[in-house]
Amino acid sequence: MNGINPISLQSSKVKKPCIFISIFNPSSSGLYVAICRYRLNEEKAEWIIYVTDVGQQQHFDMVFKAAKRAGWLPQGDNSYPKASHVGFGLVLGEDGKRFRTRNTEVVRLVDLLDEARSRSKAALIERGKGEEWTEEEIESTADAVGYGAVKYADLKNNRLTNYTFNFDQMLNDKGNTAVYLLYAHARICSIIRRSGKDVDELMNKGTLVLEHKDERDLGLHLLQFAEVVEEACTNLLPNVLCDYLYNLSEVFSKFYSNPECKVIGSDNETSRLLLCEVTAVVMRKCFNLLGITAIYKI
Numbered sequence: 001m002n003g004i005n006p007i008s009l010q011s012s013k014v015k016k017p018c019i020f021i022s023i024f025n026p027s028s029s030g031l032y033v034a035i036c037r038y039r040l041n042e043e044k045a046e047w048i049i050y051v052t053d054v055g056q057q058q059h060f061d062m063v064f065k066a067a068k069r070a071g072w073l074p075q076g077d078n079s080y081p082k083a084s085h086v087g088f089g090l091v092l093g094e095d096g097k098r099f100r101t102r103n104t105e106v107v108r109l110v111d112l113l114d115e116a117r118s119r120s121k122a123a124l125i126e127r128g129k130g131e132e133w134t135e136e137e138i139e140s141t142a143d144a145v146g147y148g149a150v151k152y153a154d155l156k157n158n159r160l161t162n163y164t165f166n167f168d169q170m171l172n173d174k175g176n177t178a179v180y181l182l183y184a185h186a187r188i189c190s191i192i193r194r195s196g197k198d199v200d201e202l203m204n205k206g207t208l209v210l211e212h213k214d215e216r217d218l219g220l221h222l223l224q225f226a227e228v229v230e231e232a233c234t235n236l237l238p239n240v241l242c243d244y245l246y247n248l249s250e251v252f253s254k255f256y257s258n259p260e261c262k263v264i265g266s267d268n269e270t271s272r273l274l275l276c277e278v279t280a281v282v283m284r285k286c287f288n289l290l291g292i293t294a295i296y297k298i
Contacts, residue, residue: 054087089162117146148292152178156242214255245286
């Protein structure tokens with residue numbers, strides 16, 4: 001066959017055998033198989049992840065079967081090297097149909113990001129930050145909040161389900177949104193600054209004392225961070241990390257708003273400032289993993 005090696009697969013969902021052609025064939029199936037071979041044999045990849053819509057799941061299942069038949073991938077799904085398909089649902093408009101412009105054109109991501117940034121900047125000006133902050137601070141915060149809002153709105157949903165795109169919801173500063181979480185992080189940083197204490201010094205000399213239930217609840221939630229990251233990575237579900245981040249913010253809010261857990265000026269100020277700092281650090285780790293830039297003041 002002129003140097004082209006066919007691989008025949010019998011799928012339980014496909015009545016006829018499927019033929020995957022190697023790199024010499026320009027078809028998408030042959031291309032994916034060829035790319036898979038190159039990543040595994042030449043680049044020595046340990047884990048290849050293909051991200052497409054859920055409708056391509058069967059296609060990639062057969063690509064991976066072809067790679068196993070060729071001996072490029074081990075037979076076990078939990079062995080390395082391995083290849084996975086990450087499917088995602090549709091982004092819908094408020095009419096419940098695929099998200100498009102009024103001219104029925106596909107909406108470009110860059111346009112969505114620009115619009116989110118523009119709205120974020122307008123909200124900052126409306127809050128009076130134009131008189132308090134430098135132009136650079138306004139611009140950088142608008143970037144972080146606007147772009148972060150779009151990313152978080154996409155990642156917080158289970159990737160297999162469809163979701164409705166809505167600027168007003170994603171830019172809301174209340175509820176499970178990037179805006180709320182970024183502002184929550186900035187408020188924690190403000191608490192630490194107002195204390196006037198050197199956090200690095202406290203980290204070296206201070207001791208955590210979790211006497212109150214809300215302190216213990218926050219501490220226990222912080223301890224779950226590593227296993228949540230492992231779960232999100234193993235199952236390729238970033239929404240798991242989003243859920244953790246939002247819940248962390250809620251647990252911290254309950255701790256800080258409790259009069260019995262007063263931070264600045266309390267007998268347990270050092271311990272509670274350390275708890276604030278650890279919370280802020282974990283939030284920044286979550287932001288970083290989600291591709292979101294943290295802000296430090298509002």
